[in-house]
Amino acid sequence: AQKITQTQPGMFVQEKEAVTLDCTYDTSDQSYGLFWYKQPSSGEMIFLIYQGSYDEQNATEGRYSLNFQKARKSANLVISASQLGDSAMYFCAMRDNFQGAQKLVFGQGTRLTINP
Amino acid sequence: DADVTQTPRNRITKTGKRIMLECSQTKGHDRMYWYRQDPGLGLRLIYYSFDVKDINKGEISDGYSVSRQAQAKFSLSLESAIPNQTALYFCATSDGSQRGNQPQHFGDGTRLSIL
Secondary structure: OOEEEEOOOOEEEEEEOOOOOOOOOOOOOOEEEEEEEEOOOOOOOOOEEEEOOOOOOOOOOOOOEEEEOOOOOOOEEEEEEOOOOOOOOEEEEEOOOHHHHEEEEEEEOEEEEEEE | OOOOOEOOEEEEEEEOOOEEEEEEEEEOOOOEEEEEEEEOOEEEEEEEEOOOOEEEEOOOOOOOEEEEEEEEEEEEEEOOOOHOOOEEEEEEEEOOOOOOOOOOOOOOEEEEOOO
């Protein structure tokens, strides 16, 4: 089974600074993908970015980028020029082939607070 | 408009009541999922469906049932609600026709409280 570990329960960052949220994973699959989701206090779960295990380049989506280090099994999310609206829970996830369901397995999350 | 719409957004009800949570999507995805989120437990899969005629139990299906009325609609029912079903419920969709790892797209969630 897949396992995701996020070791930072909470992070506090000044507005406009860059922030890195850590994610390590464990899998025996050769082909896999990693996802990051944002959950604001209002509760919705927003897909941010995806990294495939065979992608040659690190994924980027606007201010979001992934620092993917396959040998270390880490997929850290980097948010550049943080904004107040970035305050939220952030979850790293990967797909687990549970009885063919391909459900998502999430880490425990990191609560990011952006200070003005 | 949201691509994945859940109704209601919030619901408070009493033990023993029957409750239906609805999910509709305009993304054209074939796969739909129901999860619940509890503090400290993450998201757990309740039911999933790959097609209108293909419905499967997830990790924690006891006490729940589902109906896939159309490709775009997937509803979750609590036949006789109990307090430990109090949670945040998410519907999610993904595109099974695409190769590779496709993300799941979530609705805004339904906060359900059972008194």
